[in-house]
Amino acid sequence: MTQTLKTSAVAAIPFDRAAAAPESNCLRDGDLLLDNAAFADEVRRIAQRLAATGVAAGDAVGVMLPNRAEIITTMFAAWHLGASMTPVNPALTDEEAGYQITDSSSVVLVGDERGRRLAEHLGIACIDITDEVSRAAVAEEVTDAPLARGHDIALIIYTSGTTARPKGVLLDHDNLDAMSASLVEHFALSEADTSLLVLPLFHANGLIAGTLSPLRAGGEVVVAPRFSTDTFWDLVETHRPTYFSAVPTIYALLDAAPTREVDTSSLRFMVCGAAPMPAELIVRIEERFGVPVVEGYGLSETSVACTINPIEGPRKPGTVGVALPGLEVAVVDPDGHPVPVGERGEVVIHGATVMRGYLGKPEETAQVLMDGWLHSGDVGILDEDGYLSIVDRLKDLIIRGGENIFPKEIEDCLYGHPAVLEAAVVGQADPVLGEVPVAFVATKPGRTVTSETLLDRCAQGLAGYKVPARVHVRDELPKNSVGKLVKGQLRDELLAGGR
Template sequence: MTSNPALIDAESSVYPVAEVVGLPHARARTNPHEPCLSWLGGSFDNAEFASAVAATTHILRSRFGIGRGSVVGVLLRNVPEIITTMFATWSLGAGLTPINPALTDDEVVFQLDDSGCALLVGDSRAEALARGRGIGCLPVTDGCFHGDIGTHGDMEHCTGVSSHCLDDVRDDDVALIVYTSGTTGKPKGCVLEQSNIAAMVWSILNGLNFGENARSLLVLPLFHCNGLLAGTVSPLMLGGSVHMIPKFDPESFWDVVEEERPTYFSAVPTIFSILEATTTRDVDASSLRFVICGAAPMSPDAITRFQTRFDVDMVEGYGLSECSVCATINRNDGTSKPGTVGPALPGVSVGITDPHDRLLEPGDVGEVVIAGRTVMRGYLGRSEATAEVLKNGWLHTGDVGYLDEDGFLVLVDRIKDLIIRGGENIYPKEIEDALFEHPQVLEAAVVGSPDDIYGEIPVAHVALREGAAACEEDLLAFLEPRLARYKLPTEINIHAVLPKNSVGKIVKGQLRGS
């Protein structure tokens, strides 16, 4: 376990929120010239980062009246302004709602209106959208960002501004309003309080051994909790540093790793599969102590191929925005179990329930439920939706799984993805994992299709590796000895690529009926 002195007694399961919110200024006081945040073409040491945060805080409060209860939106690709704005917003008792730049204008406007956003930080597009909604806009070219940092006062003055605000930070201040993907209707805003953030970062840092001088390569977009908390706040709390890239690019990815020497990065299965399939040269991945895989289950075969190819351990975790990002993770201490997503993180409880909300014994399959200080306050303005998922002290995830005898979670599938064929339950993930065993399969997704006789039948969709020549008949023949007959897909459709959302998760809704 890391010797970082910031870690507190395990019984508390949370940092004091002022330690998280005041992190930029604590780092500046302790090691002002140590590296903090870098990106293509620029960097902040600790003092520069604290100054940028403090100057942003000053502008938010004095020019736009941002204070406790306000919501600030950011509509940007991965750039340092998101991180400086986040800490500045927090120091004022306000909340941040990060917005996916890939959304349409109508979708952005929905999030602005639904969150009650008072100010939007972003580029020229953000300015036009903010003007149309009658809210303020802080353009990224303003002097408080990475250029002319000292415009709004020297370091002592700016630090004083933010330090004054930190005295009044509360556990129940809204920290983040993160929107779900909206696959079953309009997106819902998960309200995460400062105590949720503090608890989540504490759990991450007590659940993994990051070692000394941790350096995160920020690959995932910053409109989700993974990039913000696992990729940014956590290494900064350890006294480490972060290098951010604007987006994942497999052609330049390993060049960045070799130049920036990160000790870890967190990504989704699609990214790992693409790297394993497309990397043709020898790469130097020796700086990586481990990599984190999350957002969607990854097949054991795909994990083994990546680890073997690049000689780096992968720790697979599980969580969702409603519990601040992560609930379980396989440890990087030799205790991980392939095929599982690990045991619960410190300070988090994970259980399995039946349809009557009764907790089940190890080995019994049911709905995965989560409890702990990382669980959200609720969905913003949606009391009925909140009541559906927060019941009897548990967050009901909608995921199906079981706990083994050692408390390691095995994910079976999503409840809504269950296929019932003639009364037999079929979990698509089992078929997908079998497809991934085929050496020519890069991506796989199985969905249910209506059938007059059986009610529903499984249909598979795959993308093959470059140069692969497998056909539907080849893949069906490969599956026959691996699956019971009723689980075999009735058809296998081969695509160039499978549809994905902005994080890289396969969107099954677009495959149903195709």
């Protein structure tokens, strides 16, 4: 008997919403407000435009735009045709963006004037959303029902590429179906929820946790402008979101900003991800704004999230919470055997959200996908209640005179100083000890601190072998496009002779 493949549940979201509640709000971006019916119509219109350029099932569609509604409608339009989408960070150089577009075999680039020039250079089609003439509806008809099926590739998300060329993470519709369903269950999302989209839409977090999950639950998405401490709380008070997701740097900036009365009554919770957030900062944010902060952990390779602290029930600041519904998380030794509770090991993940693999890279895929488990490369500890703490990256381990040092221990000590906004610790080669830790610190706006003060703090709070050889105080530290500190640049600086 031939099995009939079902239409992707996530690809059908615009049309399911339009049928159930056509006049309910769906997507807001500045002055643009789309209800469910208008959202479905916009998806159909963009699908027509994509089809007119030759996009068909199995193709890839590149999108290079700053955060705006068209990224979301294009994603669903691509899925409507059975195609995938690869979101391109507009901050990339033409060479970097061209690599992603070429590597993903994108047949069309949706963008602005710059995108049109790049597409012409690459010899592919382009849809310029800023060209009002081309915005007119085209004659080609598209199928009424989305063509995408569960095993079809939905997103090609590129890793940050801090140590090598970025890799394309292949997420299929079944991955996104499982991830969005898990987040809806964990956060108890419903039609009453509104997501304030703070994080970039060229990253899986913004697309899946910030967009796909609330839309699946019947809620609304508000695309926020570029983050600023001067305007952020005004957006919260105006749009009344029930949650948003941000990175530790954003929370640190909110914590350092001048105090004013803020109406946070609409917020049910705030999410932190992308990098570990100091427990002290979580406590300060919760006490100051009266909203739970739920820190989570995940990777693009697991369709964004693996563990998150619960909203209701015990939240443990300093941990990244418990495994999400439908996922298994374990901590293993180098041979792949689970370690005892409370001991360090590599974090591994199993479940329907784990990627199909890296695009065109079978060897790299085989290195991280073993026996159905994704090996994260992160060092973690599981406690007796199943809460995960991320200790560090395996590759970031510093061995000083035979003693193992996890940089996060030093970073946590530095974060405890009230002037410290960001801290990063990397290893530097040493002719005697093999390697020594060197710290880089950025201060909060208007605050100052000396290297000597921070070294004294480390000497008081850490074992002697963990105290950094040096601490460099700077105005800012290098970060990638999603706000995660890029230690590779700091290592390169030290390697080049910096001290």
